[in-house]
Amino acid sequence: MRDEAEYKGDSEAVGLGARRCRDAVGVTAVRDFRNVSLAVAWRTLHNVLHNPSLLLPGILFPLLNFVAFFGGLSRLRHIPGFDYPPGYAGFQFCFVLLQSAAFGGVFTGFGIARDFEYGFSRRLMLSAPRRSGLVAGYAIGALFRWLINAAVVTAVAFAAGMRVEGSAADVAGIYLLAVLVNVAFLFWACGVAMRFQSVQAGPIMQTPVFLILFFAPVYVPLKLLQGWIHALASGNPITRVLEANRGLLAGQPVEVGAAYLVTAGLIFFLGLWAVFNLRHAEAKG
Amino acid sequence: MTGTALQVYHLARRSVVRQARQPANVVAPVIFPLALLAVNSGGLQSATTIAGFPTDRFVAFALAIPFMQGALFATMNAGTDLARDIQTGFLSRLSLTPVRGVALILGQLAGVAFVATVQAVVYVAVAYAVGVHPRAGAAGVVVLLGLAIAIAIGFGAVGVFMALRTGTGESVQGLFPLLFVFLIISSMNFPRNLIEVGWFRWLATANPVSYLIEGLRSLVIEGWNGEALALAFTISAALITISLVACGLALRTRMTRT
Numbered sequence: 001m002r003d004e005a006e007y008k009g010d011s012e013a014v015g016l017g018a019r020r021c022r023d024a025v026g027v028t029a030v031r032d033f034r035n036v037s038l039a040v041a042w043r044t045l046h047n048v049l050h051n052p053s054l055l056l057p058g059i060l061f062p063l064l065n066f067v068a069f070f071g072g073l074s075r076l077r078h079i080p081g082f083d084y085p086p087g088y089a090g091f092q093f094c095f096v097l098l099q100s101a102a103f104g105g106v107f108t109g110f111g112i113a114r115d116f117e118y119g120f121s122r123r124l125m126l127s128a129p130r131r132s133g134l135v136a137g138y139a140i141g142a143l144f145r146w147l148i149n150a151a152v153v154t155a156v157a158f159a160a161g162m163r164v165e166g167s168a169a170d171v172a173g174i175y176l177l178a179v180l181v182n183v184a185f186l187f188w189a190c191g192v193a194m195r196f197q198s199v200q201a202g203p204i205m206q207t208p209v210f211l212i213l214f215f216a217p218v219y220v221p222l223k224l225l226q227g228w229i230h231a232l233a234s235g236n237p238i239t240r241v242l243e244a245n246r247g248l249l250a251g252q253p254v255e256v257g258a259a260y261l262v263t264a265g266l267i268f269f270l271g272l273w274a275v276f277n278l279r280h281a282e283a284k285g
Numbered sequence: 286m287t288g289t290a291l292q293v294y295h296l297a298r299r300s301v302v303r304q305a306r307q308p309a310n311v312v313a314p315v316i317f318p319l320a321l322l323a324v325n326s327g328g329l330q331s332a333t334t335i336a337g338f339p340t341d342r343f344v345a346f347a348l349a350i351p352f353m354q355g356a357l358f359a360t361m362n363a364g365t366d367l368a369r370d371i372q373t374g375f376l377s378r379l380s381l382t383p384v385r386g387v388a389l390i391l392g393q394l395a396g397v398a399f400v401a402t403v404q405a406v407v408y409v410a411v412a413y414a415v416g417v418h419p420r421a422g423a424a425g426v427v428v429l430l431g432l433a434i435a436i437a438i439g440f441g442a443v444g445v446f447m448a449l450r451t452g453t454g455e456s457v458q459g460l461f462p463l464l465f466v467f468l469i470i471s472s473m474n475f476p477r478n479l480i481e482v483g484w485f486r487w488l489a490t491a492n493p494v495s496y497l498i499e500g501l502r503s504l505v506i507e508g509w510n511g512e513a514l515a516l517a518f519t520i521s522a523a524l525i526t527i528s529l530v531a532c533g534l535a536l537r538t539r540m541t542r543t
Contacts, residue, residue: 068469071485075475079331203313214324220331229327 032130040124040137041144044111048145058107059149062100063156066092070160073219081224085250086163093157094245095218097174098238100153101182102209104146109189109205112138116197121281131282135190135274142186143179150178165251173248173256177241180263185209187270194277197284216242237262292384296392303366304396311400314358315407318351322411325350329474337479340506345417348408349501350473352433353494355404356440357464359397364444364457367393371452376540386536390529394441401437405430412505420508428514429504435521436497440464442528449535471495493520 048054069092077088084091115121125131164171189205196204215232216239217225225233233239244259304311326344333341340346370376379389409426412419419425443464447457470488472480472495480486489495500517503510 064466064469067485068474071470071482072474072480072489073329073332075335075479075481076329076332079334211320211324214321214328217328218324219328224331225328226330227327229324229330232327 029130033133033136036128036130036133037137037140040134041140044108044138044141045144047111048141054107054111055145055148058100058104058145059152061103062096062149062153065099066096066153066156066160069096069219076220079220079224082220084221084246085165087161089157089160089162090164090249091246093153093162094174094249095213095216095242096153096157097150097178098181098242098245099213100149101146101178102185102213103206104149104182105142105184105186106189106206106209108138108142108145108186109193110199110202112190112193113197113199113201113205116193116281117199121197125282131278132275135187135271135278138190139183139186143182146178146182150175164249166248166253167251170248170251170253173253174245177245177248177259177263180260180267181238181241184263184266184270187267187274191270191273191277194274194281197281212236212238221246237266288383289385289388292388293391293395296384296388297395300366300393300396301399304362304400311403314355314362314400315404317358318354318404319408319411321354322347322351325474332475335479337476339476342417344415345412345506346502347474348412348417348505349498350468351408352405352436352501353468353473353498355401355408355433356437357461357468359401359437360440360444360464361457361461362400362444363393363397363441364448364460365454366396367445367448368452368454368457371448371539372454380540386533386540389540390442390445390532390536393445394438397437397441397444398434401434401441402430404437405433408433417505419505421504425504425509429501432500432504432514432517432521435518435525436501439521439524439528442525442532446528446531446535449532449539452539467492467494471498473498493524496520 048058070089073092074088076082077084077091086093112121115124124134128134166174188209192201192205195201215229215236217233222230222233222239222243240255240258240262243254244256247254248256322344326342326347329347330343332338333343333346338346367376370379376389409419409429419429421428444457444460447460448454451457470485471492472489477486477489477495480489496513496516497520500513503513503517507513
């Protein structure tokens with residue numbers, strides 16, 4: 001007969017074993033997630049860097065907008081009430097940086113859709129032990145892809161005479177906000193790609209992003225907008241991010257907390273959207 | 286109807302029906318430019334307070350832009366359709382028939398003209414709906430439609446040339462960013478004399494697309510401006526002529542009859 005102490009010892013041993021087992025499973029899960037996400041990120045980046053037709057649109061699109069807005073509309077800085085110390089190049093840089101971040105995510109979404117269309121994603125899902133790592137991997141790939149675009153846009157803005165009035169921390173804040181926007185819109189595009197599994201869903205990916213960006217105060221500060229566009233821009237969450245970025249560049253931070261809240265909210269909800277559609281794609285097989 | 290005219294008729298009918306059966310080809314070139322017009326005219330209304338700005342409503346100033354964007358879409362559609370004909374072997378089968386090259390090109394451009402007309406009518410209707418009445422009056426609207434169609438045919442012929450030269454839809458699509466650069470580096474958002482950045486003003490002045498836009502714009506905000514109209518019609522005629530000649534040369538290689 002085993003006494004009570006022996007039973008207690010056994011159950012403690014079982015508990016310890018179960019904990020160790022759980023820990024081991026947890027470690028494996030983290031490792032699987034990391035391996036899958038890094039592999040997908042590497043592949044995304046490798047494809048972009050080795051194919052100019054994938055790399056160039058992401059760079060040229062914001063760059064052309066910067067050229068058009070800065071070159072063609074600089075006189076807007078003379079409008080009464082337009083007072084922005086970094087100049088019109090800086091004013092447009094903040095928008096174009098966010099635009100490049102958002103479309104960096106969207107362009108990566110095209111790649112995801114293409115992977116589904118060619119059947120690569122099905123094979124990827126069969127081989128990936130942690131499928132949520134796929135979304136994370138695409139996000140990491142999109143982020144590194146966007147860093148190239150951001151470097152080019154920044155260099156061109158400096159060449160155009162942009163002045164930075166903010167501190168190093170302010171500048172870091174500008175790029176951090178852009179990173180968060182990149183992640184958020186990658187989640188959006190990833191969700192759409194996984195739902196429709198076709199490049200033909202491209203307009204669904206990019207049109208809402210295009211509209212939400214352009215319904216922000218792109219050309220002049222919010223206070224100078226009039227009528228329906230002012231009402232729309234005031235309620236547009238991206239306006240908070242844009243105004244915060246412009247404030248940080250000018251060394252006069254405004255709405256920074258609101259901007260981080262907005263981007264965190266976008267990442268949360270669009271992240272859910274991406275995971276929800278990942279499950280949809282899994283179920284579809 | 287003579288033989289060639291009959292060929293043009295049949296190919297034109299096919300092109301128009303084909304466009305009409307692809308709602309995305311008709312709707313997108315109408316909706317997208319109008320959305321951009323709404324955004325730009327709202328965001329840039331304050332630009333009209335700048336001394337020397339030619340109108341007090343930016344939507345009137347910007348109305349010419351959708352016509353140009355529509356023309357760019359026409360280029361893509363015409364080129365992509367023909368490229369598909371080449372890729373699917375339709376053109377090869379056509380070359381076994383006595384159809385003439387000129388009929389093929391004109392027939393293809395008929396589809397472009399059809400979409401351009403639909404677009405232009407919608408843009409003009411939207412202009413009236415938002416209270417923009419072209420200063421040149423009813424006759425001016427007719428000229429506006431004519432110029433818009435001529436521009437669309439010119440750009441459409443560029444798309445046809447690209448399709449004949451390369452034979453792939455991807456290559457035609459690749460032309461879009463290049464043409465878009467021409468649109469962006471022009472006087473589309475600001476009058477040239479008010480553009481502040483020197484190099485941009487120079488590029489906009491050298492860019493023929495600026496004069497096409499200014500021709501369309503003159504009818505809306507100025508009335509009858511002979512110089513602007515003459516420049517716009519001359520440039521669109523030159524674009525049509527050069528593109529058609531290039532198409533003819535490319536077609537000789539593409540439709541070699543052995």
